[in-house]
Amino acid sequence: MKKAEIKLSIELDDQNIPEKITWESTDSEKKDAVPSKAFMLSIWDHNYQNTLKIDLWTKEMPVDEMKRFFYETLMTMGDTFQRATGETAIVEDLRDYCAHFAEKMEITRPE
Template sequence: MKTKNIDIAIELDDKDVPEKITWNALDAGLDKPANCRAMLLSLWDNDNKQTLKLDLWTKNMTVDEMKLFFYETLSTMADTFEKSTKDDRMSGDMRDFCEYFAEKMEIKK
């Protein structure tokens, strides 16, 4: 059995608001930790049958970036749902919602 780590570092200001988020993983092919402005981490707790979440964004994240981030996250969730369940009907419905979301948020793709 192997173990691999994904390292996430959060730099906070004096009010515990994220100022900088960096991440790295050996398999990511990065020379140094990569910067990002937001992250959504969801973990399935099998014992309690619930999702554990950690959602963070830096104070530099703009509203337009957040809209695009959510659109792209929802779109990739549809792909992951289809890949993991083979339910192409529901994943198609999820993609339809993503298009609706992009239209309502006036996201230019």
């Protein structure tokens, strides 16, 4: 059995606000930690039937990038949900909402 690890490192200021976030994986070709400005981690707790979550972002995360981050996260969640459940109709509804979200947040596709 293959085993891989993902490591997140967060440097906090004196008020426990993230200043620097990096991540690395034992399964990656990159050997150095990769910087990031934000992450969302959700883990399903089967015993308690709920989600454990960690959402962090650095002080340097611009609002326009946070809007795109949410948009892309929502789109990816739809893709994942469709692969996991086969539920196509509700995922189309989510994609419609994502288009609405992008329009309201004035998110444009990167060129």
